[in-house]
Amino acid sequence: MAMVRSGAVPLGSSGGVAPLRLGQQRTSRAAPPIRPPKPLSLAFSRAEQRGLSYRSEHRSNRRAYIGGVRAQSSRLRSADEAMLEAPGPRACVELPSDHARAVLFGAEHCELQPEIAEFILRERPSRVVVETALTPEMAAATGAEMRAGEGSTTMGPHSFMLQMWNKVAAELAVSPDPRASPLWDQVKMQFNGEQLAYIAAFAVGATLVYGDRPKNITYQRLLSIPTVEDLDIAFADQSANNYIEIITGRPPPVLEYKVFTTVMMAEREAVMCSAVADAVQKTGAGGCVVAVVGDAHVAGMQRMWASGQWVGLLSDALSTPPPPSVAAAPQPATTSPPAGFQDVEEEEKPAPGSFFQDVQEEGGGSSSSAGRPSAAEKPNAGVKRALLECALRLYCRPEVLADMQVVLGPVPGDEMEAYSLTHELYGTPRMLMAVLPEELLTQVCCGLNTDLWALLAPLRALRPVNGGPGFDTEEIMKLRMLNYQLN
Secondary structure (H helix, E strand, O other): OOOOOOOOOOOOOOOOOOOOOOOOOOOOOOOOOOOOOOOOOOOOOHHHHHHHHHHHHHHHHOOOOHHHOOOOHHHOOOOOHHHHHOOOOOEEEEEOOOOOEEEEEEEOOOOOOHHHHHHHHHHOOOEEEEOOOOOOOHHHOOOOEEOOOOOOOOOOHHHHHHHHHHHHHHHHHOOOOHHHOHHHHHHOOOOOHHHHHHHHHHHOOOEEEEOOOOHHHHHHHHHHOOOHHHHHHHHHHHHHHHHHHHHHOOOOOOOOOOHHHHHHHHHHHHHHHHHHHHHHHHHOOOOEEEEEEEHHHHHHHHHHHHHOOHHHHHHHHOOOOOOOOOEOOOOOOOOOOOOOOOOOOOOOOOOOOOHHHHHHHHHOOOOOOOOOOOOOOOOEHHHHHHHHHHHHHHHOOHHHHHHHHHHHOOOOHHHHHHHHHHHHHHOOHHHHHHOOOHHHHHHHOOOOOOOHHHHOHHHHHOOHHHOOOOOOHHHHHHHHHHHHHHO
């Protein structure tokens, strides 16, 4: 229904103004008064405001689209659905301890969650254990500590943000009640929940403790320990979880840890449990320790804390693994050069000290060596690296993937073709659907006068878990032509 300004008459009505004829002049008449619109009053409760903030922030931060389904990692593993429904932080549990009180908060990465910081301002804990480090120096070692006023020895955006957080915390510290100050009303709308926890910890004089393990250990273990089949399974599992969340509105509960999720989630949860236990012991009876981690870790940490399983995982979780044993990609057969001729072109080698250099040395030299297994028998390092990045892309934010690429180094030239083709194949919408179980595929998409499950069979055959090489030039060309036709 069209809205009409008060006092005006819609055209075409009985009281409407007739259009002017050529040469005719309109007689003067008083214009109707323009009344300002009434202000729109939206009275939301605090719980409703929190829900609106959560939906808007979550949908803007997560890239959930059929062409590249990706759900934000912090909502993928929450097995306790009551945590998602409860008001306040989506995950908040108290860890039983004989020493200090330990409270574990699950934070949605990049979301406004002032409740966590307000708890810190109210309870004034002695230590705050965090999953995300503030500076590169802090991220270098589990248990690294930082206090208000301390800076970074390296320049970068983190140094500027640290100075800002310290300045805000100093102003909040002199307020009788920081939560009631006008500054806090502004700050809590400008920073996400983890950043607000940093500010609150500095304001109350608490020590920030880095609870996660160094990222380079996680990246190296992800590349070394899972096989190429494990990475293929991890990609398929996460693609299915993302589609289930789109269909049902909720992520499926995690029933078991597999190889990839053990390295990616369980080992890190054991390390963070260790950091919390150490902080609790240092604080002593009568004190308080707050832990702020991604809420995907809360259920796992709670189970490990209650059972003590984190102690058994700790030694392996903090060790740097040996380089992965994978074969390089076989090259097409070529004829031997005539007698008297030899190839004087120097072979391209990976950067010294990189993972791929160790891989080639362990595999017996360059990819042209005789006796190499075929790609179907033993996938090469390029395929494994691509599958790792494609699986991680479904779990984490792009910043994490970019950081891992820097730590692991560039892909060497002789692996680049296999890496690029596998990356391209596993980045297509069809591959995201090809890895789904048949019953889930029918709920996600259906074909018109065709069987979609049968149509995707050639792509399923390329999966390493099904004995495939991980890529095929002919199938990739078909997908390229499909995208060209759609565009």
